[in-house]
Amino acid sequence: MNRDRIDDILHQWQQEAPDLDVSALSVVGRVLRIARLLEKHRETVLADYGLNVWSFDVLATLRRQGAPYQLKPTDLYELLMLSSGAMTNRIDRLEQEGVVVRLRDPHDRRSVSVQLTNKGIDLMDKVMPVLFAKEKQLLEHFTQSETQTFVQLLRTFLISLNRSIS
Known part of the structure; x- marks a missing residue:
């Protein structure tokens, strides 16, 4: 062994x-x-794409929402399990890079949404296939059956942790 x-x-x-x-x-x-x-x-x-894990997580979360690729900051920080302050900082930095923009609600000026820009969409559409292909390569040592068993065990563990810790 x-x-x-x-x-x-x-x-x-x-x-x-x-x-x-x-x-x-x-x-x-x-x-x-x-x-x-x-x-x-x-x-x-x-x-290689000028990203790190946290910036990818924010952009990927917005990208997988589908058009118009936006969420309220509170939804973002809940999905990413962050504090509101950390989320604000991340949105500020991504906005400076031109990959997201804050949109004010015309009916409620206090309400804001964060939306991917075209630059952000293009970046994610370049990064995701490369990243996911490289991550798939990491699992090549496992058979399909082993991978399915692994997924089931991890899912069970994650659900159990969420119940215990949340």
């Missing part, structure tokens, strides 16, 4: 504190490590 860094950490804990139950680390530690590695991979791909 191949060993990974988490196996080494588990072994160290077993040596240091044999009565400590670290069994959850075998899953949680790997999920966290995988998340960091995937984020690093994503950052590398996105850098």
Whole structure:
């Protein structure tokens, strides 16, 4: 059996504190490590387009809404699990880059929507196929059946976490 860094950490804990139950680390530690590695991979791909993970997340969230590719800032920060201040900062930066624009509601001047610009749409339409193809390559080591099982297990874990933590 191949060993990974988490196996080494588990072994160290077993040596240091044999009565400590670290069994959850075998899953949680790997999920966290995988998340960091995937984020690093994503950052590398996105850098070629002048993006990072957070900017991609905002733009992709708007792009997948369909025309006219817009949401209210509150909807954006809820979907992305951010604070309103963090969302405002991100929208400001993306607006400066010309990939989003804030639109005032003509019927309610207090209401604002964030919309992808044509530049933002074009950027996302270039980035998404490249990013998703490179991410698909990362799964080539798994059979279709393994991938489906993996997806089911991850979905179950995510739903369970959302219930426990939310």
